[in-house]
Structure formats: C-alpha cells, structure tokens
Amino acid sequence: MKSDFKKLIPSYSATKGTFSLVSVPPIRYLKIDGSGDPNTAESYKDALSTLYPVAYKLKFFSKGELGQDYGVMPLEALWWADDMDAFTSARDKSLWDWTLMNMVPDWITQEHFEAACSLVARKGAAPALERLRLEPLEEGLSVQTLHVGPYDDEGPVLDEMHHRFIPEQSLTMTGRHHEIYLGDPRRTAPEKLRTILRQPVAPVPE
Structure with missing residues (x-):
C-alpha cells in the first residue's frame, strides 16, 4: 500500500485566509543550502537538479527493496535573511538564504541515503x-496558512502573520520561515x- 504523507501528517494541510496553530512532528528531510535569488542563482538550479534524483532513487529503493512504497513529497524550503524585511516586504531576493528540502520517511536510513547518492x-x-544531506527538523508549535497565488504576493500575508497574529497570540518567532509548495510552477498558472x-x-x- 502506497503511503501519502500529505494526508497522514495533519500539518501538510492549511486553510486560505486563516492563521492556524499546529504542532509539527519531527520530520526527516533531504536538505541542501544556498543563497541568492531563486529565479537566477545557479546554486538554486543545481540544488533542484540534485534533490529530486536522490528523492526518487530513495522512493524506488524503498518500494523495491524494503517493500514500503510512498509518494515523493512536494518541494519545501526554509527562507531567511539578515534583515527579514528583505523577505517579507522589500522582497530583495539577492539577500535571501535558503534550504531546499524534501521529506523522506523515518525508515530511510543514512546508509540508504549514501547508497542513493552513490x-x-x-x-x-x-x-x-x-551539499546534500539527510537531517531531521523539529519545528513543534507553528503558525501556518495557505497562500493561493504568485509567490511574490506572499509579502502582505507574511507581514500580517509576523506583526499581527503572532504577537496577538502572545507568541514569538523561533525557527525559520518555511514554505511547502503544493503546486508545480512549471505546470500551474501563478x-x-x-x-x-x-x-x-x-x-x-x-
């Protein structure tokens, strides 16, 4: 039976126009770091070209050798900048740092990862x-919402999340801004x- 972790893990669901508090379990990811404008930085293109071949190699290994099939998960990314206004309001992409990620199941080991890379x-x-590694991420309590539309329209939503909703809930930001891409920009209208x-x-x- 094929596992669909988007349905099995509640934090892979969010509602447009609503900020929700969720408890995110520890999750293991393929991770690759970089910096610069994702539209132009060669390091971003190289990261994508590396992440998915390994992700699919692990998926087919898991199905064929371990007898556990699962759907390859959507692309995710952590984003930050020395001045977070460069990300939320100014949108100066040249100043962005990022970690591209793809979730893998707990049964995938470091040895499986190294074999897939080879x-x-x-x-x-x-x-x-x-630059690729296999590593857990523990986010725990988080605020999230669903944004529908172009990535460059996220700024006002993030500004409201960071400067209104989070302070109103007597919360403070801890980890890095996290995005989960449920649509493929190559096949989906902005x-x-x-x-x-x-x-x-x-x-x-x-």
Missing part, C-alpha cells in the same frame, strides 16, 4: 551532491499556485 553520482546528473506558509513559534516568556 547511484545518482554515477549518472553524473546531480551537480550539488556534496494565480493558482498553492503554498503553505509556516512560522515556528514559542510562547513569549513572562
């Missing part, structure tokens, strides 16, 4: 394998793109 390397189609916007938080100390 197989992908033999084909010479993954230009940034040395106005129909669906993106979960997430911000880890913690109670404000009394």
Whole structure:
C-alpha cells in the first residue's frame, strides 16, 4: 500500500485566509543550502537538479527493496535573511538564504541515503551532491496558512502573520520561515499556485 504523507501528517494541510496553530512532528528531510535569488542563482538550479534524483532513487529503493512504497513529497524550503524585511516586504531576493528540502520517511536510513547518492553520482546528473544531506527538523508549535497565488504576493500575508497574529497570540518567532509548495510552477498558472506558509513559534516568556 502506497503511503501519502500529505494526508497522514495533519500539518501538510492549511486553510486560505486563516492563521492556524499546529504542532509539527519531527520530520526527516533531504536538505541542501544556498543563497541568492531563486529565479537566477545557479546554486538554486543545481540544488533542484540534485534533490529530486536522490528523492526518487530513495522512493524506488524503498518500494523495491524494503517493500514500503510512498509518494515523493512536494518541494519545501526554509527562507531567511539578515534583515527579514528583505523577505517579507522589500522582497530583495539577492539577500535571501535558503534550504531546499524534501521529506523522506523515518525508515530511510543514512546508509540508504549514501547508497542513493552513490547511484545518482554515477549518472553524473546531480551537480550539488556534496551539499546534500539527510537531517531531521523539529519545528513543534507553528503558525501556518495557505497562500493561493504568485509567490511574490506572499509579502502582505507574511507581514500580517509576523506583526499581527503572532504577537496577538502572545507568541514569538523561533525557527525559520518555511514554505511547502503544493503546486508545480512549471505546470500551474501563478494565480493558482498553492503554498503553505509556516512560522515556528514559542510562547513569549513572562
């Protein structure tokens, strides 16, 4: 039976126009870091070209060798900048840092990951394998919402999340801004793109 983690993990669901508090479980990801404008930075293109060959190699290994099939999960990313206004309001993409991510099940081990990387390397189609790693992420309590529309229209939503909703709930931001891309920009009109916007938080100390 094929596992669909988008349905099995509640935090992969969000509602447009609503900020929700969710508890995100520890999740393991393929991760690759970089910086710069995702539309123009060669490092971003290399990261994408590396992440998915390994993700699919792990999926087919899991199905064939471990007898556990699952759907490859959507692209995710952590985003930050020294001045977060460069991300939320100014949208100066040249100042952005990022970690591209793809979730993998808990049963995928470091040994499985290294074997998949070796197989992908033999084909010479993954230009940034040395930057790829398998690592857990623990976000815990988080605020999230669903954004529908172009990525460049996220700014006002993030501004409201960061400067209105989170303070009103007596919370403070902790981890990095997290996006989950439920639509493929290569096949989906910008106005129909669906993106979960997430911000880890913690109670404000009394």
